[in-house]
Amino acid sequence: MSEVRxxxxxxxxxxxxxxxxxxxxxxxxxxxxxxxxxxxxxEIIAANEEDLQRGRENxxxxxxxxxxxxxxxxxxxxxxxxxxxADLPDPVGDVLETIDRPNGLHIVxxxxxxxxxxxxxxxxxxxxxxxxxxxxxxxxxxxxxxGSSALSSNRKIIEIIHQxxxxxxxxxxxxxxxxxxxxxxxxxxLKLNGLLDVVIPRGGSSLIQNVVQNATVPVIETxxxxxxxxxxxxxxxxxxxxxxxxxKVQRPSVCNAMETLLVHKDFAAQHFTDLANxxxxxxxxxxxxxxxxxxxxxxxxxxxxxxxxxxxxxxLNVKIVNDLDEAIAHIRRFGTKHSECIVTEDTGNxxxxxxxxxxxxVYHNASTRFTDGFEFGFGAEIGISTQKLHARGPxxxxxxxxxxYIIQGNGQIRQ
Amino acid sequence: MSEVRxxxxxxxxxxxxxxxxxxxxxxxxxxxxxxxxxxxxxEIIAANEEDLQRGRENxxxxxxxxxxxxxxxxxxxxxxxxxxxADLPDPVGDVLETIDRPNGLHIVxxxxxxxxxxxxxxxxxxxxxxxxxxxxxxxxxxxxxxGSSALSSNRKIIEIIHQxxxxxxxxxxxxxxxxxxxxxxxxxxLKLNGLLDVVIPRGGSSLIQNVVQNATVPVIETxxxxxxxxxxxxxxxxxxxxxxxxxKVQRPSVCNAMETLLVHKDFAAQHFTDLANxxxxxxxxxxxxxxxxxxxxxxxxxxxxxxxxxxxxxxLNVKIVNDLDEAIAHIRRFGTKHSECIVTEDTGNxxxxxxxxxxxxVYHNASTRFTDGFEFGFGAEIGISTQKLHARGPxxxxxxxxxxYIIQGNGQIRQ
Numbered sequence: 001m002s003e004v005r006x007x008x009x010x011x012x013x014x015x016x017x018x019x020x021x022x023x024x025x026x027x028x029x030x031x032x033x034x035x036x037x038x039x040x041x042x043e044i045i046a047a048n049e050e051d052l053q054r055g056r057e058n059x060x061x062x063x064x065x066x067x068x069x070x071x072x073x074x075x076x077x078x079x080x081x082x083x084x085x086a087d088l089p090d091p092v093g094d095v096l097e098t099i100d101r102p103n104g105l106h107i108v109x110x111x112x113x114x115x116x117x118x119x120x121x122x123x124x125x126x127x128x129x130x131x132x133x134x135x136x137x138x139x140x141x142x143x144x145x146x147g148s149s150a151l152s153s154n155r156k157i158i159e160i161i162h163q164x165x166x167x168x169x170x171x172x173x174x175x176x177x178x179x180x181x182x183x184x185x186x187x188x189x190l191k192l193n194g195l196l197d198v199v200i201p202r203g204g205s206s207l208i209q210n211v212v213q214n215a216t217v218p219v220i221e222t223x224x225x226x227x228x229x230x231x232x233x234x235x236x237x238x239x240x241x242x243x244x245x246x247x248k249v250q251r252p253s254v255c256n257a258m259e260t261l262l263v264h265k266d267f268a269a270q271h272f273t274d275l276a277n278x279x280x281x282x283x284x285x286x287x288x289x290x291x292x293x294x295x296x297x298x299x300x301x302x303x304x305x306x307x308x309x310x311x312x313x314x315x316l317n318v319k320i321v322n323d324l325d326e327a328i329a330h331i332r333r334f335g336t337k338h339s340e341c342i343v344t345e346d347t348g349n350x351x352x353x354x355x356x357x358x359x360x361x362v363y364h365n366a367s368t369r370f371t372d373g374f375e376f377g378f379g380a381e382i383g384i385s386t387q388k389l390h391a392r393g394p395x396x397x398x399x400x401x402x403x404x405y406i407i408q409g410n411g412q413i414r415q
Numbered sequence: 416m417s418e419v420r421x422x423x424x425x426x427x428x429x430x431x432x433x434x435x436x437x438x439x440x441x442x443x444x445x446x447x448x449x450x451x452x453x454x455x456x457x458e459i460i461a462a463n464e465e466d467l468q469r470g471r472e473n474x475x476x477x478x479x480x481x482x483x484x485x486x487x488x489x490x491x492x493x494x495x496x497x498x499x500x501a502d503l504p505d506p507v508g509d510v511l512e513t514i515d516r517p518n519g520l521h522i523v524x525x526x527x528x529x530x531x532x533x534x535x536x537x538x539x540x541x542x543x544x545x546x547x548x549x550x551x552x553x554x555x556x557x558x559x560x561x562g563s564s565a566l567s568s569n570r571k572i573i574e575i576i577h578q579x580x581x582x583x584x585x586x587x588x589x590x591x592x593x594x595x596x597x598x599x600x601x602x603x604x605l606k607l608n609g610l611l612d613v614v615i616p617r618g619g620s621s622l623i624q625n626v627v628q629n630a631t632v633p634v635i636e637t638x639x640x641x642x643x644x645x646x647x648x649x650x651x652x653x654x655x656x657x658x659x660x661x662x663k664v665q666r667p668s669v670c671n672a673m674e675t676l677l678v679h680k681d682f683a684a685q686h687f688t689d690l691a692n693x694x695x696x697x698x699x700x701x702x703x704x705x706x707x708x709x710x711x712x713x714x715x716x717x718x719x720x721x722x723x724x725x726x727x728x729x730x731l732n733v734k735i736v737n738d739l740d741e742a743i744a745h746i747r748r749f750g751t752k753h754s755e756c757i758v759t760e761d762t763g764n765x766x767x768x769x770x771x772x773x774x775x776x777v778y779h780n781a782s783t784r785f786t787d788g789f790e791f792g793f794g795a796e797i798g799i800s801t802q803k804l805h806a807r808g809p810x811x812x813x814x815x816x817x818x819x820y821i822i823q824g825n826g827q828i829r830q
Contacts, residue, residue, distance in 0.1 A: 015773070016743075016747075016771045016773075019770060019771060019773075020770065020771070099791060099792055101790070101791075101792060105781055105785060107791060109808075114803050114804075115773065115803065193627070197803050197804075198803070198804055212608070212631060213631050216627060216628050218633075218634075218802055218803075218804045219633075220804070236826075239825075239826040242826060242828055243826065243828060246828035246829055250828070250829050251829075328431075332431075354821045355434060355435065356431045356434060356435070358430070358431075358434075358527075358530065358819075359819070360819065360820060361819075361820040361822060362819065362820070362821055362822065363822045363824060364821075364822070364823050364824065365823070365824040365825055365826055365827075366520055366822055366823075366824025366825075366826070366827040366828075367824075367827065367828045367829050369828070369829035370520060370822065370827065370829060371820075375516070375520075375829070376514060376516075376522060376820075377514055377516060387633055388529050388530065388612050388613070388633075388817035389529075389612075389613055389633045389635070389804060389805040389817070390804040390805040392817050392818050392819065392820075393524075393818075393819075393820045394820075402803035402804070402807055403807050403808075404773075404774070404775065404776075404777065404807065404808075405775060405776040405777070405786075405791075405807075405808045405809075406769050406777055407776060407777065407778045407779070407781055407785065408779050408780070408781075409778060409779065409780040409781025409782075410654075410780055410781075411651075411654040411657060411658065411780055411781070412780075412781040412782065412785065413657055413658060413661035413665070413781075413782045413784070414661055414665050414666075414782050414784035414785060414790070
């Protein structure tokens with residue numbers, strides 16, 4: 001039997017144990033793991049150094065090495081994240097609906113764990129701990145398939161997690177790490193219907209697309225964001241500047257950062273040259289439509305491919321539009337249904353934009369950078385769902401649960 | 416461009432119109448269609464006769480011909496179903512959550528339509544109307560791919576629907592029928608990411624498995640049910656008999672009918688011979704384990720394959736078990752997570768069964784035949800989801816919606 005199937009089966013065997021745990025038992029286990037990770041800090045850093053060494057030998061990019069690197073401060077942060085998860089309310093067992101039928105049937109819809117969750121991710125070893133914590137808190141077993149570049153770190157982290165779990169009510173088999181670094185192990189996970197209840201990809205768009213295109217197991221698609229900000233004719237110039245700069249440069253590498261600025265022609269005529277200079281001062285390259293380049297000759301011409309690109313970088317597309325309709329049509333064509341914003345003083349336009357733009361989060365007069373589980377007050381984030389089924393937008397703990405109808409009768413039969 | 420892609424694009428183009436409709440506009444359209452179907456009754460029956468004629472020439476089975484056949488009474492029932500959908504509350508626009516953040520952001524999570532829904536189904540032409548009604552009521556466009564055996568009926572029904580919609584606020588393009596009878600048109604629908612937001616299969620298990628195995632579009636899996644009833648040692652004999660007979664014979668062809676009866680050995684010793692005779696009188700063939708056959712020699716030996724089969728027929732597997740654990744383990748191995756029942760007077764056993772058995776609906780002392788949107792009081796049923804994401808169990812109108820975060824700010828930027 002393959003490693004993937006074997007470990008998924010082991011995880012499946014503890015699902016009923018996990019179903020029976022109390023919130024206190026789960027929290028105690030998370031706190032025990034947090035403590036063990038801090039105690040094992042130097043061991044983890046030694047293992048991480050092996051990964052970094054291998055990465056440097058293979059010519060891995062500096063930004064990837066940075067994502068991979070652990071230090072005492074980061075490990076402390078990871079452990080702290082687990083303590084925060086322990087502090088959150090446990091959604092499992094919540095009653096979602098109660099139905100009393102005329103025939104006397106009493107139906108309760110209750111939140112239950114999903115079962116076994118597969119997580120496919122890349123180089124960041126913090127995802128190993130974070131995903132484990134979120135899954136265990138919600139009573140799920142988890143099968144982790146991290147990037148091969150972090151394998152030594154992940155092995156050590158899982159060893160420490162397993163040791164810590166031994167003294168808790170959570171079975172060690174609830175946490176599985178796939179060590180096979182080949183692409184085949186990912187492909188196998190994606191087809192494990194009946195053993196995995198869901199697969200969640202966490203990483204860049206090629207990883208996500210591979211999962212979406214090849215999985216027969218249900219998937220929660222996360223991530224890709226070509227986010228727009230539309231500065232309407234009536235936008236307050238100061239607010240428009242502040243929101244659009246924030247959406248682009250506060251952290252360009254993330255999915256809720258802006259990729260394209262849409263500007264109403266009347267706003268552009270008065271304010272765009274100033275705004276463009278502010279972007280230039282912040283080190284942002286502008287790629288614009290013809291009208292943009294008439295106002296700002298130093299902007300590079302923008303192609304349809306540019307409008308369809310998630311740069312995650314200091315590059316911004318600009319398009320000057322005639323009206324709200326043109327802005328909405330552009331977003332319909334190029335948006336990824338993640339986060340979109342209108343800056344306007346016109347309430348009617350704001351309402352139309354928020355109703356007609358099809359995205360997980362639609363903002364009026366606020367930066368798209370707020371699309372985030374912590375910023376929404378969820379206390380945790382599994383990711384940002386860009387699909388419409390099950391969960392949409394920032395996902396908190398309830399996104400890792402399902403429901404079950406529990407029906408009490410006294411002999412009812414169907415007529 | 417293929418028919419499938421062309422029609423899915425046409426449907427996609429009216430999504431924003433559908434988003435802006437009021438409940439009243441949608442209801443008026445449904446009532447207009449109901450009336451038009453009744454007025455067009457004889458035309459529909461003539462078209463249906465073509466399908467039946469072709470079916471008879473091709474040697475189609477009587478049961479399939481029955482599912483395909485329409486008559487004035489059935490058409491009246493179909494129209495009545497639309498009127499019932501019009502009467503139901505509209506879930507679109509419901510506020511699911513309101514969050515006020517310390518920074519002043521006001522976040523509202525609102526129910527919205529899914530967008531464009533693909534439905535893949537078989538011979539029943541009533542599904543054409545039913546699925547259309549459920550999708551339009553929830554503000555979705557729908558792409559229907561019915562079985563080729565019902566093509567003439569479906570064409571006529573869609574022609575009548577389009578004529579009726581012409582005088583309403585719902586654009587005709589919101590309802591699309593794929594006429595290409597080839598398997599390729601289904602395969603193409605399953606890969607239409609970006610054009611279809613979800614595909615829902617309605618039909619037998621081979622249709623469902625084809626969709627689940629081949630779709631890259633998100634799927635809501637419905638249907639397959641290997642449902643169990645466990646008669647515990649303390650079960651009341653009369654209730655046990657009534658519930659298990661009802662679960663098997665009231666309508667054996669449906670997914671919530673029982674396929675396997677699990678009997679505690681103590682209950683079996685006292686009552687199983689009588690119960691077996693009741694099944695025999697009802698025309699049910701029993702396939703049993705060795706212990707079963709010692710009590711009821713006329714039972715056929717049951718294989719693992721039998722335990723894994725959804726008969727949808729007058730055949731019942733029986734297994735005599737030593738205790739609750741063995742019953743739960745059997746269900747874990749052979750169940751399809753649809754509907755499961757325990758008949759017992761022991762509250763502790765009932766609670767354990769309802770907690771540990773992983774299924775959409777878990778009954779204590781009531782027939783599994785109640786797993787149904789109408790029986791649960793939803794007033795409609797899209798199907799019974801056997802997956803754990805998005806919707807589980809009988810699905811009412813909310814299962815055809817997604818959500819959207821609408822965020823109001825006054826210039827907030829991320830620090």
